[in-house]
Structure formats: C-alpha cells, structure tokens
Amino acid sequence: MKPTNIKDPEYFHKVVDCQYACPAHTPVPEYIRLIAAQKYTEAFMINWESNVFPGVLGRTCDRPCEPACRRGRVEEEPVAICRLKRVAADNKGEVKHLMPQAPFPSNGKKVALIGGGPASLTAARDLAPLGYELHLYDEWGKGGGMMRTQIPAFRLPEAVLDEEVNFVLDMGIHTHFNTFVDSMKEILDKDYDAVFVGTGAPKGRSLEIEGYEEAKDNIHIGIEFLASVAFEHKESVGKKVIVLGGGNTAMDCCRTSKRLGGKEVTVVVRSPRQDMKASPWEIEDAEREDIIIHNNMPPKRFVVENGKLKGVIFGKVRAEYDENGKRKLIPTGEPDMMIEADDVIVAIGQDNAFPWIEKDIGIEFGKWNVPVLDKVTFQSTLDKVFFGGDAAFGPENVITAVAHGHQAAVSIDLFCSGKSVNERLAPMTNLISQKMGIHEWTYDNHIESDLRYLVPHEDKNISLKDRKVEVELGFDLGIGFKEAQRCLNCDVQTVFTEDLCIECDACVDVCPTDCITFTNNGEEQDLRSRLNAPAENMTQDLYVSDTLLTTRVMIKDEDVCLHCGLCSERCPTEAWDMVKYLYNTTKTYTKNGKGDCC
C-alpha cells in the first residue's frame, strides 16, 4: 500500500466516527470534553455553531452519530452523544452575547426563505451576519416547521424550541408568518437575489381501502393529526385507537393518543418488527406506555356499522426475502383479524408536494416529485432558487435539514457575490499536539470502563396525564460527567513520524487493542489478514507509513484504536504524537471569523 496521506482533510475526519457520521459534522468530542470540564456554555456554543438547535437535537435527534461511535465497537453501547448535547443545552449560562449581534451592516442583497423549518432557519442564521436582508415565509403562526407541528411536546417542550428558534429570528429576520406561499412566480417577481425553498415534505399519505368513504370522519392522517394537536385544535380521541404504520410518526401518534383519552391504543404494522422504520428507542418508549404493537398484519378494510367506524380487518402475512434482500409479504393462510377502533390514524409516510411552484418557470422536478438539484450546492435548475431539508430529497430529519441549510447558505452567498457556486472553500482543519510534558497530555487519556448510563424517565402516571409533560428527564450533572468520560476522544489523532522510529516494538506491545503492526508491505487485502489482530472492518482505514530502516512499514488499523495515547507514551523517540484534529465544515457563518470559538 502507498503511505497514507494524512494531509488529506478527510483522512483524520473519518477517524472521528461520530463527527464524520453527523450530517452537520458537529465536533462531538470537543464539546463532550467541555461538558466533562463543566463548561456547558462553551459546549453549547460549539453545538450551536454546527447544528443551530442543540436543545432540540439533544432531545430529538435521529443520532446517526451513535451507531457510528467507536465505543460501540470496543464495548456494547456507544456514548450517549445526543443526551450529552442536552446536558450542555440545559445547563448553559448566558449565551446570547456570544452570538453575532444584530443589526448587521447591510450588503444590499435580499433573500427569500420559504418555509420556517430547521433548513430555512439554518440558512437564515448563516446568512444574516453577512448583511443579507432575509424574508422568511411560513403558513403557521410561529417558526420551527415540523419541529413545532410534528414533534410532540412530551418529547420537545415548547420553551426549548422557542428559545432556539428565537436566537435565529432575533438576528433581524423579516418574518411573514401565517402566510402560505401559493405562487413561486410571485416570489420570483419580487426583487429577491436568491430564493431558498425549505418547505419540507408536507403531504401525509392516506389509505383509501374498502370502507374508507363511510368511515373517513374517524380516519386521520398522522401528520395532520399531530399538527392539530400541537395547535390545540384537537384535544381528544376515542377510547380505542388504531395507528397504522411502523415509523416514528406512528410512534408519536400512538403516544399522543394515549395522552388524549385513548385507552386501548394499538399500532399495527404490515411488516415484521425488524423492518420497522421507527428508531428502537421510540418503539421502546411506546411500549413502556403500554401500547401494543402488532406486526405482519396489513389492513384489508375499514368496518363500518350504522355509518360509523367500528374497526379494521387485518390479514396475516409473513416476510420472505430473495437473494437481493428484497422483501415479499406472503399471506400465511391464517384467518383475518378484526381490531375494534373509534379512531384510526394513518401514519404510512409523507410525500413532497409543490402545488405552488408553477411548472413553467424553469424549476424541473424528477421522480417522486422531488426537484432536480445539484447534490453539493443544492441549486435547482433555476439558478437563483435553492432547496434544502425535506423539500430537497424527501423526508429525512432535523440534523439533515440543518446540514442542507449550511450548504445552501454557502451557495447563496457565492451566487449573490457573483461567484461560481462550486468555488467552495475547503473545510477549516487544524492539528495541535496534545503534549504537555513527558507522558502528559492536555486531554484526559484514561479510558473509563463504565457502561452507558440510562436517561431517567418521568413517572408514567404523571406524564400520560398531560401531553406537555416531558418524558425524558435528561442526565443530571454527575451522570452527565460520567457519561462524558466514556468518550474516547477520537479527534486526538495518533500521528506517526517514520524518521524517528527505531522499531523497538514498544508501541506494538503496549497497545491494548493490538492496532499496530510492523510488517512487510503488501496489497491492502493481504495486509489486513497479516496484522497482529485481523483488520476485518473494511469501513475503517489502515494508516500505512513510509518504508522504515528494516524495510518494513508501520501499519495501524484505525478500527478499534482507543486514542489512549499509550503508544505515544511508550515510544522512546516521540515517533508517535497525540494530535488534536479540528475539522470545521465550511459555513458562511464562520466566514468572517465570527463566532469562531474553537
């Protein structure tokens, strides 16, 4: 293999598994260390710069970082990254003065942001300090998009959302609430220099099987149901409720029903449990609230008696997978089953819908009614119009919407300055040795063996009575500290200097996870099988040195390195150093060095 090019910014970025997996590339270990140091405000600000909604995400994030977390490869469970973010948000001090202070000197450009969800708000946060005049339109009376209309208050208290939405809106954003934009043409006719579309995927799918017409007064679309609950238009449901669907929306619908008078709440999913889209913890939370989940039961028809919904008839199937993993649901032949219901909530998916974008103005749409976009710049086929969030490539989650917002803001800024949207700056990176003295590091390199701590929950008898009582209570400071100590500091990189190495093997012997091998070079596959511990995880790179004096090379498998620094402590010649790697994705927000706190 060729020697690894550690100057490539992506090489060490990939080693920081959580940050790499985070769509917004939040510098996770950096803020976790600050939490351990009780610097909650600073930890919050690092988050705020990257992901704009630390309090919201610390409760509701889909957490793609956690399955990626290195800790999960050396032990059973990853670091509770998401819940640590909440510790920072809940315990922060005064932060407003640390944020860019409006009013900002105008740059003479105007941008419209359609939709008030996380994608638009992020673009707004990034563009405002640069002097853009920003006009944000949303059909509802308050900002936040689906974070407000969909995510139930028992998972995300309104006060937390309000605070973080207002940090953005207070930056001098011109809001046009209660305004449904019904014509893109009209927007384009106004003198905006650019338009950002962050309108989400607002159309819930319905299920018009036999009996639907007669029963439809008691059949609700999941996202519409949740929105009407959020805005207090709906305050009760029947005693028996069936929720159809196996995703997170279904979980929010059943748990909400339980709080609005539903006694027997059943979720029915057509597919097997392991295929359910809902996050495991959402399923767990629902079951903890005595909600029954049936799998392998597709709905066949609504049963109506005396013109009123009586229940739903379900077939029974089993799943078979062909060699490509494609699933087929095959009837088992068992008799159908009827479940009684006063109300049925249909939560089987959302679609994009742009009835308000005229077909003849130059914005092309592709399959599934999603716009044709450049995947990096988010520019549509009409050059001044950019998309982001669920509106771009279909329903995702808040953190993805935020990541899109950052990238679209970079594009918009380039576009409005008359530059090519492809002239994007490389990410800001920095390597800082952590050495303080012989065997002394500026980071805590001791590895704790603690298992993941559980987040305490509110007593069910209390939380089920009021939909606004938050279920998860968050870590207290003591547990927060202990959980933070589980983080392995993956951003503190092992950097090898071949000229210094005398091949004494000290690093090989001391490495607790057998990551380091000195051997003759070869092809990657061959090398992977010849290391001190076989390197079978192909998603993790091998760090290969240049040829050493004995004609061998040093090979380090990044897979389960604990970043404990023992190799560096045992090395007599400082051929290994522990070097903190900072990686900041390019954002317009940090363009002027503003808020550059890390």
Add this chain to the structure above:
Amino acid sequence: MSYLKPKFHHPSLKPNKVGFIKSDYEGVISTLCAGCGHDSISGAIIQACYETSIEPHKLAKLSGIGCSSKTPTYFLSNSHGFNSVHGRMPSITTGANMANKDLIYLGVSGDGDTAAIGMGQFVHAIRRNLNMVYIVMNNGCYGLTKGQDSATADFGSISKAGSSNPYPGIDLCGLALELNATFVGRSFSGDKTQLVPMIKAAMAHPGFAFLDVISPCVTFNNNKGSTRSYSHVRAHIEETSLFDFVPHQDEITVDYDEGTVTKLELFDGSSIHLSKLAPEWDPTDRFSAVNRLHAAKSKGNVLTGLYYIDVESEDLHVKINTVDKPLNKLTQEELCPGQSQLDVINDSFR
C-alpha cells in the same frame, strides 16, 4: 503518565483453549523506560503463554534484581511469582521446583544478575538440568544502576559516556554449551517471529532451557558504538535457521518442504521445525553448535536462533529419582511412614 491499562481488547481476538484472552496474561503497565527491549520480551512471553493456552496458575515466574528482573510484574499477573535477591533466582527456583514439580518455572534474569553476582548459581542450575526456562534479558549493562558495563558487554563496545570496554565479554550461550545445557538459544527482543516460538519450545523442553535474548537498553546502551544498540544488532544479525514450534495438540497446517526442514520431536509430543539450516550445523550436535557460534562471532555477528537441543534430556527429578507426586502434595503419612519403616532404613545401614 498512564498507570492503568484500558480494559478493552480487540473484539476479534478469541479466547484460547483454556478460555483466556491475551490480556489475561498481561501484568500491570510497565514502568521501564519507554522503548526498553525488556518490554518486548515481556510481550513475547505473554504471546507465547496465551497461544499455548497455559493455565496461569500452573506457572511460576521468578527473578533476581535489575530492570530485567522487574519485568515479571508486567506479565502474567495471574501466575505465581517470586522476586528474589540479586543473582539468587536459580536457587529459589531450585527449591520451588523440588517442592512442586508440577509447575512451569520461568526464570527471568539480566546479564548483570546472571553473569556477575549470580554466576555461581547459574552454572549449577545448568549442571543439574533443573527443569526451567531461564531467560536472560541481555543489554550489556546494568540498566537499573544507570548503565555500567556488564560482564557480557563486548570487548571494545562504547558506553554512553564514551569509554571503550577493556574486558572480553562472557558469552552466556557459549558457557551454557560448555556446561552441557540441554537447550540453548539466542534471540533478539526486536524479533518476535523468532522469539515467541522459541519461548514456547523452551517451555516444552524437559530440563534447563536457556534463552539469551539481546535486549537493547534504550537509555544507557543504545548509543553509537555500542554493540547492543537496536541498529547494531539489526545490522549484524545472523540466524542459525528459521524456527517454528508446533504444540502437540495442533495439527501441522503449514506445508513444510521435507528436503529443507528438520523436525525435532520433543518429549511431550510437540515438535520444533527448522528450515534453511546452515549446512555445517546440526542442532543436536553440541560441537557443531559451538563451531557455528564461533564462526558468527569471528565475523562480528550476532547469531540468533536455536543453537543446541538434547531431545533426550532428563531433568533433575529423573536424575535423583523423586516420586511422581510433587513433594508438596505428599501427606504426613507418606512423608513420615512411622517407626517400623525407620527401623527398616536404619537396619539397612548396619
């Protein structure tokens, strides 16, 4: 400075036949100088014991005084141990071995501990063919007392302070051959591919198995002009043969080319495989080993690998005809069979 080792290990490393993972054979984190060859030898001991599935409680590690003699703290923390006074490891091991012949005895010493103060003890343990592995971590100096030349330092080797050694060095392997040791070999701390199987074979050998392991002292004897520095040893290494050890339980999976491989069966059914032999050397012929060693030394080279093995070795217990049961397991009745038996013995002297 870290003083605790993380508990995590590589997830794909499986437990061995007796259910232990490699870290079960480790000790506390080493306090030797970073880069010391002794730590690599500890690593090789750990590796060898893990791979041969030794039950930790069936091994005793014994040592004298020196950096080398400190190493038993850094490996096999679940085994028995005795850190004796300077140079006295062989007699403590003799006593322990006499009392309980069921344990594997692993003696660890330094070139100072063995070739100076402990020389008298060393030679008698060889002469008696005490069943033990005797490892000298040979750095050519007294590391612990700040690097004075030891008795094994080569003539003319330059010390860190710049002086040239005026005395000829004692070659411990040469001495062991002279004293009819039944297993003699030399290795290098920086060559685990050779050292690990040699330790395994030494443990399988019934009798005195001597391993002189060149082990650079990074702090006091790794300078230019020293003949025990990493770079000097690497530049002057010469092997008797490639060495492999196959424990008796294992099937031989590697294909050995019959013509170039010599297979030596050991007492317990395990075997040593030697390939690329030097033509003028036969590992079972003591004289050829002595000649081979001198040939290498005359070129200024360090000869590593197995020198000599007596495959018919009989240890001290056989020589003095002890009972099968370890002495420490004998009961009061067996040890003291009573007046009538004593009378029989006394009568035999009349």
